[in-house]
Amino acid sequence: xxxxxxxxxxxxxxxxxxxxxxxxxxxxxxxxxxxxxxxxxxxxxxxxxxxxxxxxxxxxxxxxxxxxxxxxxxxxxxxxxxxxxxxxxxxxxxxxxxxxxxxxxxxxxxxxxxxxxxxxxxxxxxxxxxxxxxxxxxxxxxxxxxxxxxxxxxxxxxxxxxxxxxxxxxxxxxxxxxxxxxxxxxxxxxxxxxxxxxxxxxxxxxxxxxxxxxxxxxxxxxxxxxxxxxxxxxxxxxxxxx
Amino acid sequence: xxxxxxxxxxxxxxxxxxxxxxxxxxxxxxxxxxxxxxxxxxxxxxxxxxxxxxxxxxxxxxxxxxxxxxxxxxxxxxxxxxxxxxxxxxxxxxxxxxxxxxxxxxxxxxxxxxxxxxxxxxxxxxxxxxxxxxxxxxxxxxxxxxxxxxxxxxxxxxxxxxxxxxxxxxxxxxxxxxxxxxxxxxxxxxxxxxxxxxxxxxxxxxxxxxxxxxxxxxxxxxxxxxxxxxxxxxxxxxxxxx
DNA sequence: CTGGTCCGTTTTGTGCACAATTCGTGGCGA
DNA sequence: TCGCCACGAATTGTGCACAAAACGGACCAG
Numbered sequence: 001x002x003x004x005x006x007x008x009x010x011x012x013x014x015x016x017x018x019x020x021x022x023x024x025x026x027x028x029x030x031x032x033x034x035x036x037x038x039x040x041x042x043x044x045x046x047x048x049x050x051x052x053x054x055x056x057x058x059x060x061x062x063x064x065x066x067x068x069x070x071x072x073x074x075x076x077x078x079x080x081x082x083x084x085x086x087x088x089x090x091x092x093x094x095x096x097x098x099x100x101x102x103x104x105x106x107x108x109x110x111x112x113x114x115x116x117x118x119x120x121x122x123x124x125x126x127x128x129x130x131x132x133x134x135x136x137x138x139x140x141x142x143x144x145x146x147x148x149x150x151x152x153x154x155x156x157x158x159x160x161x162x163x164x165x166x167x168x169x170x171x172x173x174x175x176x177x178x179x180x181x182x183x184x185x186x187x188x189x190x191x192x193x194x195x196x197x198x199x200x201x202x203x204x205x206x207x208x209x210x211x212x213x214x215x216x217x218x219x220x221x222x223x224x225x226x227x228x229x230x231x232x233x234x235x236x237x238x239x240x241x242x
Numbered sequence: 243x244x245x246x247x248x249x250x251x252x253x254x255x256x257x258x259x260x261x262x263x264x265x266x267x268x269x270x271x272x273x274x275x276x277x278x279x280x281x282x283x284x285x286x287x288x289x290x291x292x293x294x295x296x297x298x299x300x301x302x303x304x305x306x307x308x309x310x311x312x313x314x315x316x317x318x319x320x321x322x323x324x325x326x327x328x329x330x331x332x333x334x335x336x337x338x339x340x341x342x343x344x345x346x347x348x349x350x351x352x353x354x355x356x357x358x359x360x361x362x363x364x365x366x367x368x369x370x371x372x373x374x375x376x377x378x379x380x381x382x383x384x385x386x387x388x389x390x391x392x393x394x395x396x397x398x399x400x401x402x403x404x405x406x407x408x409x410x411x412x413x414x415x416x417x418x419x420x421x422x423x424x425x426x427x428x429x430x431x432x433x434x435x436x437x438x439x440x441x442x443x444x445x446x447x448x449x450x451x452x453x454x455x456x457x458x459x460x461x462x463x464x465x466x467x468x469x470x471x472x473x474x475x476x477x478x479x480x481x482x483x484x
Numbered sequence: 485c486t487g488g489t490c491c492g493t494t495t496t497g498t499g500c501a502c503a504a505t506t507c508g509t510g511g512c513g514a
Numbered sequence: 515t516c517g518c519c520a521c522g523a524a525t526t527g528t529g530c531a532c533a534a535a536a537c538g539g540a541c542c543a544g
Binding site for chain 2: 063091159
């Protein structure tokens with residue numbers, strides 16, 4: 001019997017079983033962090049070179065990401081960072097409200113005060129968000145903001161639901177990247193803190209209201225008017241130009 | 243310019259662009275219909291032969307199905323029809339309650355009477371279910387039962403949420419296949435009819451209550467005790483045997 | 485009869501080569 | 515100058531061959 005159970009033969013960088021998962025995470029995070037804008041082409045060869053793996057492996061990864069709707073696969077054209085339509089964006093946020101409502105309901109059923117571990121982790125997370133906010137680290141802030149919602153889902157104890165929400169959060173990031181208004185940004189960190197405080201010591205239902213308002217607020221910061229969707233109306237774009 | 247836009251070069255059986263989607267559907271339905279029991283091995287070569295395609299294509303299909311948690315991929319061992327744990331089964335049903343609550347809420351916000359098209363489609367579907375029930379066509383009944391819930395989600399107008407629910411319904415089928423009690427079966431068709439009637443002419447909230455009871459009922463027909471999960475306790479199994 | 489090891493067969497995993505398609509460029513004619 | 519066509523380069527799609535691993539049975543020792 002082999003004595004080594006974990007971390008078997010993984011000497012070569014980029015190889016090994018977990019390589020695909022690593023690349024999926026890597027690309028997924030790059031998209032969530034908005035370092036890859038919607039519509040960006042993801043050429044197989046380039047990615048293969050970047051990650052030091054063969055093209056087929058990249059191909060597999062792209063297929064997985066396409067399944068999660070974070071990448072769009074166009075036959076004979078290649079893979080592109082998904083560019084959600086306004087309708088899809090609205091649907092994603094609606095879906096999030098549906099799921100997160102259930103999450104918060106479950107959390108709000110916890111006896112007060114909250115379990116120590118939960119409280120501690122939430123507050124630790126808030127601290128990191130606020131730190132990123134102070135430092136002006138916008139990228140970290142975006143990622144942490146998503147992780148906050150995921151953390152809540154984990155506490156709700158339904159891994160299936162949490163997995164679904166994880167996908168929806170990634171797609172939210174895409175929607176935000178695609179439809180964010182130029183000027184705007186209310187601080188998620190602040191709203192998250194208020195939510196946690198309501199969860200810990202607010203009246204029943206207060207946390208829920210804050211969460212719904214938070215999600216509404218995030219969606220409201222997007223420009224989801226019909227014209228943003230599909231083909232742009234060139235006439236109106238150049239209307240008042242000479 | 244080519245004159246043929248649809249169905250281009252698809253002469254050879256099994257080829258063409260839509261081949262993968264067809265195979266995914268085919269296998270997915272076989273699983274949902276419980277003609278493929280949980281744990282069944284899905285050998286690549288066999289499937290390739292059955293569907294008349296190359297092995298790599300089958301491989302791709304299996305990867306997609308694995309992503310939907312309807313198939314489990316074990317490295318160097320192959321693909322198997324997923325066998326959910328009791329915990330996962332509970333989570334799936336909980337997730338369905340969360341999503342279907344939202345669906346029914348949306349539907350219940352429709353003005354009475356319901357739009358003609360919706361009402362007609364629902365009643366047509368009920369008729370098909372009852373027909374299958376009378377004919378004792380258990381397989382059709384199972385499939386139609388799932389489609390009923392999906393139909394409701396479609397009417398709710400959120401394709402994203404409907405897509406998520408579609409996955410959950412497939413996984414419900416797996417859970418039922420894995421945990422169904424020997425003796426038991428309340429008729430879904432009857433409960434579906436009552437639900438539609440409540441939606442069409444019942445007081446507000448009645449439809450919701452029926453739907454939640456329906457989902458509870460379906461789950462209650464499963465044997466989700468801890469012992470069914472994971473390794474069986476041989477001691478208790480053979481306790482009163484000589 | 486139990487337990488273990490070895491080896492052949494079967495099945496899965498991976499890289500490579502080539503086919504097919506698309507896109508960009510340049511030439512040609514009106 | 516504009517439009518069209520064709521050709522070439524680059525990129526994606528697919529089959530194939532081989533490598534790697536697991537399964538099953540035979541064989542053997544205790």
